[in-house]
Amino acid sequence: MGLLDRAGGQLTARAEDAEILVVNTCSFIDSAKQESVNAILEMAQHKRENGGKARRLIVAGCLVERYRDEIQRNIPEVDAVVGTGELEAILEAAGLTVVDAPAEEKSPFNILVSRAASAVHQHSHPSEVGTQLEIAQSSRAEGDLRERQGRFSRAQWKGATAALPEYLYSDETPRIRTTPRSSAYIKIAEGCDHPCSFCIIPQLRGKFRSRRLESIVAEAERLIAQGVREITLIGQDTTCYGEDLGLRINGEPAGLATLLDAVAVLPGLKWLRFLYAYPNKVTTRLLETIARHETIAKYLDVPLQHASPSVLKRMKRGGTAEVFLRLIEKARAIVPRIVLRSTFIVGFPGETDADFNELCEFVAAAKIDWLGVFCYSDEEGAAAFGLDAALKVPKRTIEARRRRLMKLQQKISARAKAAWVGREVDVLVEGESDETELLWQGRTALHAPEIDGKVLINDFGPHEALVPGTFYRAEITESHEYDVVARIIE
Numbered sequence: 156m157g158l159l160d161r162a163g164g165q166l167t168a169r170a171e172d173a174e175i176l177v178v179n180t181c182s183f184i185d186s187a188k189q190e191s192v193n194a195i196l197e198m199a200q201h202k203r204e205n206g207g208k209a210r211r212l213i214v215a216g217c218l219v220e221r222y223r224d225e226i227q228r229n230i231p232e233v234d235a236v237v238g239t240g241e242l243e244a245i246l247e248a249a250g251l252t253v254v255d256a257p258a259e260e261k262s263p264f265n266i267l268v269s270r271a272a273s274a275v276h277q278h279s280h281p282s283e284v285g286t287q288l289e290i291a292q293s294s295r296a297e298g299d300l301r302e303r304q305g306r307f308s309r310a311q312w313k314g315a316t317a318a319l320p321e322y323l324y325s326d327e328t329p330r331i332r333t334t335p336r337s338s339a340y341i342k343i344a345e346g347c348d349h350p351c352s353f354c355i356i357p358q359l360r361g362k363f364r365s366r367r368l369e370s371i372v373a374e375a376e377r378l379i380a381q382g383v384r385e386i387t388l389i390g391q392d393t394t395c396y397g398e399d400l401g402l403r404i405n406g407e408p409a410g411l412a413t414l415l416d417a418v419a420v421l422p423g424l425k426w427l428r429f430l431y432a433y434p435n436k437v438t439t440r441l442l443e444t445i446a447r448h449e450t451i452a453k454y455l456d457v458p459l460q461h462a463s464p465s466v467l468k469r470m471k472r473g474g475t476a477e478v479f480l481r482l483i484e485k486a487r488a489i490v491p492r493i494v495l496r497s498t499f500i501v502g503f504p505g506e507t508d509a510d511f512n513e514l515c516e517f518v519a520a521a522k523i524d525w526l527g528v529f530c531y532s533d534e535e536g537a538a539a540f541g542l543d544a545a546l547k548v549p550k551r552t553i554e555a556r557r558r559r560l561m562k563l564q565q566k567i568s569a570r571a572k573a574a575w576v577g578r579e580v581d582v583l584v585e586g587e588s589d590e591t592e593l594l595w596q597g598r599t600a601l602h603a604p605e606i607d608g609k610v611l612i613n614d615f616g617p618h619e620a621l622v623p624g625t626f627y628r629a630e631i632t633e634s635h636e637y638d639v640v641a642r643i644i645e
């Protein structure tokens with residue numbers, strides 16, 4: 156959007172007003188693909204029937220990485236496709252060119268080749284006095300190994316190009332935010348090197364690569380200057396951040412902790428968080444960093460996916476219920492009252508009743524604050540797709556297991572939320588409740604945007620009205636299964 160805007164395009168969210176339609180797509184699992192295809196078909200129909208106003212239809216994003224040729228072949232209304240690694244092509248696809256970029260302005264694209272040069276700059280951001288920040292200039296060994304093993308191969312995908320995206324945006328890339336005034340996401344890394352056998356994200360998004368630390372800090376500063384108070388750092392695996400840049404402290408990978416140290420102290424920032432953590436990358440240093448800064452939300456989203464060692468092994472993730480419980484215990488010891496979020500997959504091929512029961516026992520013991528359960532989706536191109544058909548769990552069983560686990564979690568969540576009653580918290584007010592005009596809603600630092608429960612506000616306290624995007628002090632007065640109710644006190 157930033158590129159289109161800078162090139163003179165006028166943005167509208169209303170398809171009926173648009174001359175150029177852009178559908179940004181997802182291709183992670185079947186249901187996401189279906190949703191993307193439906194949106195393209197809807198826009199194709201709109202283009203055909205809208206009296207000629209919509210001249211061009213562009214499809215962008217991960218569906219293009221997966222089915223590049225097929226999209227245009229099967230949907231003739233599509234004029235151009237733009238994959239995740241070629242964002243600049245959106246301008247040509249839209250028939251626009253950059254009009255106002257000064258000649259000396261750097262390319263908005265920070266492609267991998269500039270890595271070695273950029274790593275040197277990191278030296279100016281050592282954030283821990285008394286420790287040695289080492290800078291190496293190599294990619295992640297794990298990623299290189301997986302590449303040799305074929306992890307990123309798209310050979311089985313008809314209609315996809317072999318080339319992986321290498322794109323990374325930078326603070327120089329024009330950007331238009333669509334999040335509320337006070338909140339912003341910053342993507343700190345792209346791609347993933349992990350071998351999880353149910354997941355095709357590495358083939359879609361490419362090898363793991365980190366943005367330069369100074370670029371992320373510059374972007375955060377700019378966002379704060381624009382009024383942003385809550386920053387969420389994101390990536391497929393934020394806990395690998397900086398490993399490819401060689402960001403280490405005393406020999407240990409410390410990229411994310413270093414980045415958090417640098418961003419957490421920026422004046423004007425109120426809440427900082429990161430999504431998502433890979434379990435064996437949650438180090439003591441990282442937890443201590445979360446504990447040390449007032450601005451860092453005491454919140455950790457660590458997708459665990461399962462608890463049965465045999466399922467985790469087939470998922471190619473490793474770990475056991477015991478290992479995960481120890482990790483949770485450690486997180487709670489180092490960061491008192493830390494709120495944990497996790498996600499699990501049920502119905503992975505070969506998951507037996509005993510495996511599922513082990514997962515339930517783990518969930519009951521771990522008492523994770525926010526928990527999501529996903530039904531296994533068999534994705535062509537993922538290693539698990541090729542597992543013996545006899546191992547595949549029937550859809551009805553998968554759905555029944557999902558319901559059972561969510562029911563169990565409901566009770567755990569209700570009990571945990573009851574313990575919040577009486578607490579005084581800072582609430583970022585978002586606006587009127589989605590469900591009723593009678594209430595307003597907001598979030599605490601312990602709720603990530605868009606995903607966790609809500610704080611429902613039924614009493615404005617000393618205020619006539621509340622201003623969305625503003626922080627207020629509130630007292631939690633009631634709790635439900637996932638949401639809590641609060642009254643404003645300041």
Ligand code: SF4
Binds near residue numbers: 348350357392
């Ligand atoms: S870590 Fe996440 S993105 Fe990477 S392969 Fe595993 S599930 Fe996919």
